[in-house]
Amino acid sequence: MAKKIKLRLGFPGHFKEVAVSLPAGDPLPWDFDADLKVVGKRIPRVDGPDKVSGMARYTFDLRLPGMLHAAVLRCPHPHARLKRIDTSKAKAHPEVRAVLVMEEKEYRFAGFEVAAVAATTLAAARQALALIDVQYETLPFVTDPDLARRPGAPRVRPEGNVEVSLESRRGSVEAAFRESHAVVELTFRTPVALHTCLEGHGSLARWEGDLLTVWDSTQAVFDVRDSLARALKHPPEKVRIIKDHAGGGFGSKLQMWSHTPIAARLAKLAGAPVRLLLSRHEDFLCTGNRHSSVQTLKLGASQDGTFTAISWKAYGTGGIEGGAETSRAVDGLYRFPSLEVREEDVYTHAGPACAMRAPGHVQGVVALEGAIDALSDKLGLDPLEVRLKNDLSEIRKAELKLGAEKIGWSRRRPSGSHSGTRKRGLGVAGTTWDGSGLPGPEVEVSIGAEGEVTATCGTQDIGTGTRTILAQVVAEEMGITAAEVTVRLGDSYFPYSILSGGSLTAASVTPAARAAAAQALAGLLKLAAKELGERVQDLECREHQVRVRSGDRSLPWGHLAQNAPSGTLVFKAERQGNYTGFESAAAGCQFAEVEVDTDTGEVRVVKVVAVHDSGRILNPLLWESQVNGGVIQGISFALLEQRIIDHRYGVVLNADMETYKVLGALEVPEIEIIPFPVAAGFNNTQAVGIGEPAIIPTAAAVANAVANALGLRIADLPITPDKVLDALESRAKGRR
Amino acid sequence: MLPHMANILGPGKIPLVLEINGRRVEASAVPGATLLEILRDLLDLTGTKNVCGMGECGACTIHLDGVARYACLTLAVEAVGRQVTTIEGLASTEGALHPLQQAFVEKDGLQCGFCTPGQVMAAAALLARNPSPTHDEIRSGMTGNICRCGAYPKIFEAVAEAAARMKSNRRG
Numbered sequence: 001m002a003k004k005i006k007l008r009l010g011f012p013g014h015f016k017e018v019a020v021s022l023p024a025g026d027p028l029p030w031d032f033d034a035d036l037k038v039v040g041k042r043i044p045r046v047d048g049p050d051k052v053s054g055m056a057r058y059t060f061d062l063r064l065p066g067m068l069h070a071a072v073l074r075c076p077h078p079h080a081r082l083k084r085i086d087t088s089k090a091k092a093h094p095e096v097r098a099v100l101v102m103e104e105k106e107y108r109f110a111g112f113e114v115a116a117v118a119a120t121t122l123a124a125a126r127q128a129l130a131l132i133d134v135q136y137e138t139l140p141f142v143t144d145p146d147l148a149r150r151p152g153a154p155r156v157r158p159e160g161n162v163e164v165s166l167e168s169r170r171g172s173v174e175a176a177f178r179e180s181h182a183v184v185e186l187t188f189r190t191p192v193a194l195h196t197c198l199e200g201h202g203s204l205a206r207w208e209g210d211l212l213t214v215w216d217s218t219q220a221v222f223d224v225r226d227s228l229a230r231a232l233k234h235p236p237e238k239v240r241i242i243k244d245h246a247g248g249g250f251g252s253k254l255q256m257w258s259h260t261p262i263a264a265r266l267a268k269l270a271g272a273p274v275r276l277l278l279s280r281h282e283d284f285l286c287t288g289n290r291h292s293s294v295q296t297l298k299l300g301a302s303q304d305g306t307f308t309a310i311s312w313k314a315y316g317t318g319g320i321e322g323g324a325e326t327s328r329a330v331d332g333l334y335r336f337p338s339l340e341v342r343e344e345d346v347y348t349h350a351g352p353a354c355a356m357r358a359p360g361h362v363q364g365v366v367a368l369e370g371a372i373d374a375l376s377d378k379l380g381l382d383p384l385e386v387r388l389k390n391d392l393s394e395i396r397k398a399e400l401k402l403g404a405e406k407i408g409w410s411r412r413r414p415s416g417s418h419s420g421t422r423k424r425g426l427g428v429a430g431t432t433w434d435g436s437g438l439p440g441p442e443v444e445v446s447i448g449a450e451g452e453v454t455a456t457c458g459t460q461d462i463g464t465g466t467r468t469i470l471a472q473v474v475a476e477e478m479g480i481t482a483a484e485v486t487v488r489l490g491d492s493y494f495p496y497s498i499l500s501g502g503s504l505t506a507a508s509v510t511p512a513a514r515a516a517a518a519q520a521l522a523g524l525l526k527l528a529a530k531e532l533g534e535r536v537q538d539l540e541c542r543e544h545q546v547r548v549r550s551g552d553r554s555l556p557w558g559h560l561a562q563n564a565p566s567g568t569l570v571f572k573a574e575r576q577g578n579y580t581g582f583e584s585a586a587a588g589c590q591f592a593e594v595e596v597d598t599d600t601g602e603v604r605v606v607k608v609v610a611v612h613d614s615g616r617i618l619n620p621l622l623w624e625s626q627v628n629g630g631v632i633q634g635i636s637f638a639l640l641e642q643r644i645i646d647h648r649y650g651v652v653l654n655a656d657m658e659t660y661k662v663l664g665a666l667e668v669p670e671i672e673i674i675p676f677p678v679a680a681g682f683n684n685t686q687a688v689g690i691g692e693p694a695i696i697p698t699a700a701a702v703a704n705a706v707a708n709a710l711g712l713r714i715a716d717l718p719i720t721p722d723k724v725l726d727a728l729e730s731r732a733k734g735r736r
Numbered sequence: 737m738l739p740h741m742a743n744i745l746g747p748g749k750i751p752l753v754l755e756i757n758g759r760r761v762e763a764s765a766v767p768g769a770t771l772l773e774i775l776r777d778l779l780d781l782t783g784t785k786n787v788c789g790m791g792e793c794g795a796c797t798i799h800l801d802g803v804a805r806y807a808c809l810t811l812a813v814e815a816v817g818r819q820v821t822t823i824e825g826l827a828s829t830e831g832a833l834h835p836l837q838q839a840f841v842e843k844d845g846l847q848c849g850f851c852t853p854g855q856v857m858a859a860a861a862l863l864a865r866n867p868s869p870t871h872d873e874i875r876s877g878m879t880g881n882i883c884r885c886g887a888y889p890k891i892f893e894a895v896a897e898a899a900a901r902m903k904s905n906r907r908g
Contacts, residue, residue, distance in 0.1 A: 044841045045846075048849075049833060049837075049841055052833065052852055053783070053837055054781075054782070054784070054823035055824075060782075061782035197848070197884060246848060248850060280789060280790075462848060465847075621844045625844050625885075625890060626847075628886050628888070629887065657787070657792040658788075662884060663886075664879055665875050666875055
């Protein structure tokens with residue numbers, strides 16, 4: 001039975017009592033001021049020693065006895081059909097053990113898999129690929145989304161290349177624009193970006209009878225299990241997916257990619273374990289990307305800066321996949337009385353897009369926040385004041401004021417008023433993201449014969465610190481230290497969990513861990529009461545013992561576990577549904593200061609102030625790392641990253657880490673992180689995710705700062721020196 | 737010209753005698769084998785990571801006679817007669833952590849951890865040639881190593897912290 005309780009939610013100065021219905025069996029949420037001993041502390045990540053010493057084994061580091069190595073033959077053409085394939089020479093190679101030709105015979109991007117080989121060495125597998133005699137019938141293709149939208153463009157899908165993905169209206173934007181004091185209209189472009197997780201995609205597959213075990217570099221062991229079972233028409237309970245450590249993901253490992261069933265099928269054919277690790281080149285072509293966008297925003301406001309209406313028309317390409325939305329945040333940041341949104345997915349013969357850290361939001365916020373600055377300039381108003389006037393969130397308004405103080409917003413000069421060749425500028429942008437978590441994950445807490453505590457869950461730690469925060473939450477509840485909790489995760493044979501993405505993990509998994517730990521304590525007390533002949537309320541748990549409050553009798557946890565039939569006490573709890581929160585999503589904002597060299601066109605980010613709330617911050621040390629990472633990836637997206645396709649040939653030109661640039665040590669600015677704790681509600685730990693919020697506003701704030709510095713806007717990301725110089729030159733010509 | 741040049745012409749495998757983490761290791765590999773391949777595939781020293789394979793990311797950073805090198809761009813034969821140190825051999829005693837490794841853990845100079853062995857090895861080589869680097873020297877000393885998770889600010893903190901501790905250890 002759910003229990004009705006009242007919670008104090010909000011933040012200092014803005015607390016309110018909220019009536020919530022606490023799900024049955026769920027511990028009472030920790031209050032904002034709760035005196036916690038382990039949670040909220042700067043505890044180094046528990047797997048740190050293994051990672052710094054090279055002992056942590058990632059999927060790419062695993063080997064099995066008798067293991068074969070696989071390589072994949074990929075279509076070099078952006079669009080082709082298989083005419084003829086002869087694998088007999090490859091099969092005859094002395095080191096080859098299995099050859100597989102894919103069922104799909106139409107290849108829709110350069111890099112599409114055609115056939116695969118397993119051999120005793122990787123070198124032999126690659127040699128064997130060259131022995132496959134394949135002839136393609138090349139077909140018309142289109143990789144440029146602007147061309148793909150035209151009538152008569154080569155078709156990527158039978159239904160056509162353009163699909164309206166999102167359409168909504170509220171009020172009359174036409175009337176609202178007519179009545180607005182000022183209206184701006186701008187078109188923004190953002191490129192296709194690549195996740196570039198340093199551990200790429202790979203699977204190691206082994207069959208033992210009909211049991212298939214796959215060690216996979218994934219963010220979602222259960223999702224991969226289900227997809228693989230479907231692909232192989234094999235029962236899911238006979239498929240086990242294991243992922244111990246993962247070298248990043250950023251969304252690119254949330255789904256099963258084709259290399260996983262290829263490895264499984266080759267292993268079956270060869271009767272030996274098969275390891276298929278994609279090369280960096282393959283990884284960049286085939287395992288997802290951030291979709292591009294072309295967004296035309298029209299924004300109106302009254303004289304005092306109150307928004308009247310927004311029109312958001314956008315299209316983008318995710319290659320052979322859809323999902324190219326950008327406007328998801330339109331109703332999460334600012335109040336728009338009238339609104340019109342129309343978004344299109346444009347299909348092209350290019351590698352598929354997938355989720356990438358805050359998909360759509362990063363691109364959309366660049367456009368929205370850019371339009372707001374342009375409108376503010378037109379009205380002659382401070383863009384910060386305009387935001388404060390229209391912001392929907394009490395949290396974010398407080399954060400904006402705090403951040404403005406930290407960056408020194410009062411120093412901000414009107415756009416374009418800077419003299420000299422090194423121009424400084426300031427910019428700001430906000431974020432909204434629902435990281436309040438999902439129900440479903442289960443955590444098992446067990447107590448062994450030595451009193452040792454283990455938390456087990458099929459969730460994943462992709463570098464965010466899931467292992468550590470689970471240990472902390474269980475330790476807190478049980479009155480022990482985080483080091484005394486062993487956490488096991490990343491295995492589909494463990495209790496169920498959801499994928500690790502979308503800033504979901506902390507808020508979805510830690511409440512289940514806490515509930516399981518609470519159950520474990522209650523169970524220990526009950527067992528001890530029976531054995532000691534005492535009442536439960538006269539006992540307490542301390543230091544791995546159950547003690548009688550008055551007196552010196554006690555029983556060690558291990559003793560109680562030894563009495564259990566299996567020698568281990570096991571308690572399991574499931575994450576219940578969300579209850580009411582203070583606000584519906586996490587807020588947050590970032591301020592950027594940049595310096596633009598007008599001689600070279602180079603943009604240097606000098607400083608970023610990142611103010612973020614994410615409910616209860618479980619571990620500030622790891623939380624700061626998440627924020628640093630978001631900011632750094634955001635700057636990288638703003639200034640450097642772009643996948644480049646030669647549209648004449650339909651092939652990617654920079655599918656390697658030399659020519660696909662990501663931000664490095666020298667370009668990292670000073671990052672000042674301001675945590676903004678909020679009693680957020682939602683669940684019993686009141687944790688809310690921070691992964692996506694940390695990246696959402698960065699590129700927008702940087703682009704706005706550049707516009708402030710130059711007095712002109714580079715609305716086409718990345719803001720590379722050539723674009724800056726071109727824009728300055730055009731302006732100079734226009735003035736002459 | 738390397739003294740054993742006559743033996744490295746191939747095309748088949750050639751014998752190699754290497755000194756890795758203070759141990760003599762005998763291996764046999766094709767002349768074109770990289771040191772990275774030997775470490776990971778033959779010796780199962782997988783702390784040294786293979787990411788870009790072209791000397792762009794630094795995840796495979798090791799020491800050759802105490803100097804940082806990318807193992808993916810180093811032929812195994814180049815390492816003959818020289819001392820190879822990998823992340824597994826950085827700490828002076830087995831099972832213990834080097835002050836840099838300790839500082840990376842404490843300051844959280846890592847997230848997913850995949851670039852971390854390379855970062856630590858690059859930092860160790862930096863401190864060997866410059867025991868008291870300034871903040872800017874740390875940044876430029878670490879430019880050969882990409883961290884996609886964006887742990888840089890805490891990596892810089894970790895290197896500075898380790899430098900300070902190693903200095904006081906030497907004094908003490």
